[in-house]
Amino acid sequence: MRVSVLLQITDDEGVARAAEPVAVFEKATERPEDVGLSISEGKTLMTAVQRRIVGSQVASWTARHRNCQACGARQRSKGNYPLIFRTLYGDVPLAGLRLHRCPCQGDHGPATTSPLGEFFPEHIAPERLYLETRWSSLVPYAAAAGLMADILPIASGANATTLRDHTLRVAARAEAELGEERPCFIDGCPAEWAKLPIPEGRIVVGLDGGYVRNWEEKKTNFELIVGRSIPEDRAPRYVGMVHGYDCKPKRRLFEMLKSQGLQANQDVTFLTDGGEEVRALTELVTPIAEHVLDWFHITMRITVLGQFAKGVGQRNEAIGARLASELDRIKWKLWHGNGHGARELINDFETDLADLDVDYPNLRKFITLAREFGVYITSNLASLINYGERYRSGERISSAFVEATVNAVVSKRFAKKQQMQWTRRGAHLLLQTRTRTLDGTLRSTFERWHPGMANDNGGHADHAAVA
CATH class of the missing domain: 1.20.1440 (de novo design (two linked rop proteins))
Structure with a gap:
């Protein structure tokens, strides 16, 4: 059996180009492994389709941005330069057009510009960056790179170093969005708080620490503080930081609670092991809060x-x-x-x-x-509280659930048993992507940065049709 796959592209004016073959497969039907496309054939097909789609989109973008934005005059070309756009379905080689500065700009601005370079300055598709970050947050960088290379047609960039750099870059961008640290996050007065709607219920936050091997000082460890916030009727959230390295620990804790709908009149219980550093972290974060030494x-x-x-x-x-x-x-x-x-x-x-x-x-x-x-x-x-009374009321008195959090956030990824070594910066930034991956907010973070990614979540009919 001979299988030919044809691709037809219709431009923005509704003009359909002639269908062109993108892949041809000779398929036998002798054994179970002959049925359907193999991994290799699937990679070949997706790479060919992706290159033609990306090429057409880039040509359309370049044509629409060839004229000067100030005066509308067509800008002179200074030739092309090679560019690689890394996507989930292969690395697409492109020719980036360079344009001379328009005469209307005088001597202001750069002598040449690149519309394509402004279109995707990072040279990587957001979905590939998302997947790299997600998988690297769940398994070691080398394992994530191997997994991507196994199932995706990625010719380059599928190595531990590249994935680490991309993951930490995503975390650094999220860190840059974090507000300034403050000693106190209690605003307003009790009279104003009383006018707020009745809160959904108590929020219980458990905080605990774990240790990982220090790469810079081989014989020492440093502490990670991780926690889990569990409202009565909303999804839990994770928080993580490197103790002594993070310069915004209270802000980080406050933003986690804020993402769960925290109000000034809401009861919040912090369960910790009683350590001085963790206890200080919980102070003056919210008005109606109590710190409890967990049972x-x-x-x-x-x-x-x-x-x-x-x-x-x-x-x-x-x-x-x-x-x-x-x-x-x-x-x-x-x-x-x-x-x-x-x-x-x-x-x-x-x-x-x-x-x-x-x-x-x-x-x-x-x-x-x-x-x-x-x-x-x-x-x-x-x-110290009346633990018996709380227990009989069905409320949490122990941060044992945080012990499981430490194992989920720290042990399973930072490999305590294998004594993996970490820099403080690398561990802290990875914690930011790992906590978002575990509580399901990493995707929403990318969708906020790249709104078009939200279109693929539900498989909407107006974005894709399958015959």
Whole structure:
């Protein structure tokens, strides 16, 4: 079987050109793999069609912009220059026309101009840039490049370095749109807030940190802060930044909440591990907000102390049982939001440990951890709530969901187990595209930059027809 594919293009005036062959295939029908187009044949077909379509569109654009915009006179040509336009369906070689400066401009402006260079200065189709950014946000750059080369007719640019540069460039553009940092984002007065419509419901924001290997200082790590915002009845959003590198952390957090319809009269709960840096990040972001020390991190520390108490119990069962009982009382006080009562019990617990006379090799470490736990609770007394009451009301009291967020945002892409190395800039910018990819807002960002991309989302009949 011989298959010939013909392409016919109708120009803007409605004049149809003669159909021309773009691909010819000799197809056998002997085995299952013979049926339909192969990957190679599909690439060949799409490359041929794309080159003719792009060539016709560029010729039309150049013809419409050949005249001077000021006086309308036809500008003289200074020849052509080679240009490669990178699309999803192949790299299209083009001849960019150079035009002399119009005499009406005098000596103002450049001596020559290029209409085509002004049309797409980046020399890459927005959809290809979107796909490169999306895939690079989900898998390593090399894997994304290999995937694109496997299924798309891309002759060049499908390598890890190119995809990394393109992805970081997209992130840098999004970063440039971020407003200025402010110490406080609370505007207006309570009287004005009371007049606002009733908000949709509480927004719960969990924030936590993760660490990746530093490329510049090989033996050190640096911290990433990631979070997830979960409104009661809207889609969740992700946020990510490199601690100490990001100069607009509060602005970033505020814009995430704003994208979810945040109002000044809306309840917002920030759940964190109680770290000073993360706690400071949540301050003065919105008026009706509370910072809560999440129950997950409290119980994690008590569980560790309980393991040491069991170790003591192996040497002296009575002492070990007494220590475990004291830890249960501390946990009960904290569960019911009695921070001061829990602090007194922790002080007594520390004193008991210091007075212990038991042959336990890890006693010194046990004492140190108990002291650190006391400092931890004291530093976060204002963030303790009645966890039992909240839990019975069906509200979130733990940022355990953020642990899953750390794994989704950091571990699965930044490959903690493989000890991949990152620069602070590279990690921070990749976080911006990865969070947008995970919460589904990357496409809308590109559609805002390139409104024409929105036309392809629904497969509208007025843009495409399939026979």
